[in-house]
Amino acid sequence: MSISAEKRHRVLIKFMDEEYVESFINEGLIFMNNIQFFREYEDSDPALRGDAKEGLRASYLPENITLELNGRTLTALVGKVELRESHQNETNIYSMTIVSDADILDAGEKGLYLSEDFNKFGNKAVFIGGSDINIFWNRVTEAINNNEDLFTLEENVAKKVTYVDASEHHSELNVFTKFSEYKWQHEWRVALKQISSSGPLELRVGNLSDIAHITGTKSLIQQPLKLVQNNL
Numbered sequence: 001m002s003i004s005a006e007k008r009h010r011v012l013i014k015f016m017d018e019e020y021v022e023s024f025i026n027e028g029l030i031f032m033n034n035i036q037f038f039r040e041y042e043d044s045d046p047a048l049r050g051d052a053k054e055g056l057r058a059s060y061l062p063e064n065i066t067l068e069l070n071g072r073t074l075t076a077l078v079g080k081v082e083l084r085e086s087h088q089n090e091t092n093i094y095s096m097t098i099v100s101d102a103d104i105l106d107a108g109e110k111g112l113y114l115s116e117d118f119n120k121f122g123n124k125a126v127f128i129g130g131s132d133i134n135i136f137w138n139r140v141t142e143a144i145n146n147n148e149d150l151f152t153l154e155e156n157v158a159k160k161v162t163y164v165d166a167s168e169h170h171s172e173l174n175v176f177t178k179f180s181e182y183k184w185q186h187e188w189r190v191a192l193k194q195i196s197s198s199g200p201l202e203l204r205v206g207n208l209s210d211i212a213h214i215t216g217t218k219s220l221i222q223q224p225l226k227l228v229q230n231n232l
Contacts, residue, residue, distance in 0.1 A: 004102070005101035005105060006100055006101075006102040008101045008102075009098050009133055009160075010100060010130065011098070011130075011133075012098050012127065012188065013096060013098075013099070013125055013126070013128075013220075014125070015121035015122050015125050015217055016121065016124055016125075016126065017122040017123065018123055018124050021124050021126060021214060024126055025126065025209050025212055025214070027206070027207070028139065028143075028204055028206045028208045029203075029204055030094050030202075031201075031202055032092035032094045032190070032192065032200065032203060034089060034091060034198070034199065034200065034201075035088055035175070036055075037200075038054045039051065039052055039053075039054045039055060045120065051178065053082070053166075053179060054178075055084060055085075055091065056083065056084055057083045057084055057085050057172060057173060057174075058083040058172045058173055059166065059169050059170070059171075060081040060082075060083075061080065061081075061169075061170040062079060064170055088175065090193060090194070090198050091191055091192070092192050092193065092194065092201040093175065093189050093190065094189060094190040095185070095187050096187070097114070097187065097188070098187070098188035099114075099186055099225055100160075101227065103186060104227055107224075110224055111226035112226075113221065113225075114220070114221045114225070115184040115185075115221070117184065118220075118221055119217055119218060119221070123217050124215070127212070127220075128211050128212050129213075135211050136211060136212075139206055139208075140203075140205050142205070143204065143205040144157065144192065144203070149194050149196055149197060150192050150194060150195070150201075152192055152193060154174060154176070156176065156191075157190060157192065158188065158190040158191070159188070159189070160188045161176055161178050161187040161188065162176060162177050163177075163178055163179065163180045163182065163183040164178075166180065175189075
């Protein structure tokens with residue numbers, strides 16, 4: 001059974017400051033802040049780490065809904081109607097960049113250039129490619145299954161983020177949905193909840209030196225990601 005270009009993932013990348021590389025490589029340390037942290041995080045640049053809309057459960061167009069209040073129906077609502085469940089504040093998330101064949105093909109003949117804004121995430125890029133992505137995920141899954149304090153309310157523990165237009169979206173949302181101004185991040189994320197703890201979560205998945213590779217962020221984004229034929 002063939003896999004679509006959209007689902008054929010070629011590389012998984014974590015951009016980080018140099019000081020965090022050793023713990024990621026040697027311990028497989030996945031440090032997961034909660035949604036409240038990202039909602040309240042203030043960036044000097046828009047659509048970077050912080051996202052005031054993180055964790056929304058739904059976003060509705062005001063012209064398409066009415067509000068019933070004390071037996072009266074109110075119309076002509078102003079601005080998007082956004083719903084949030086308080087428990088989502090404590091959902092821990094971990095984000096990486098993932099690139100599929102479809103991402104590369106859609107970029108055209110010149111290949112896919114990742115955004116220069118990744119420089120603001122850190123000067124190092126740790127990447128895992130090809131079938132090693134499955135090995136990485138197996139180790140993450142094992143670490144999660146071995147921790148009885150972790151669970152998820154979502155259909156998936158990890159998934160590639162779907163991006164939607166904030167001005168047109170009129171439907172439910174979940175932790176794997178973000179608005180399109182973040183689309184440049186090509187985000188793949190893990191989402192977990194803790195039973196007896198709150199705040200940041202440190203998940204260690206074990207040594208990754210056999211599958212992870214380190215390069216400079218600047219050098220990585222200066223070159224396009226391309227699909228090329230092997231010399232026959």
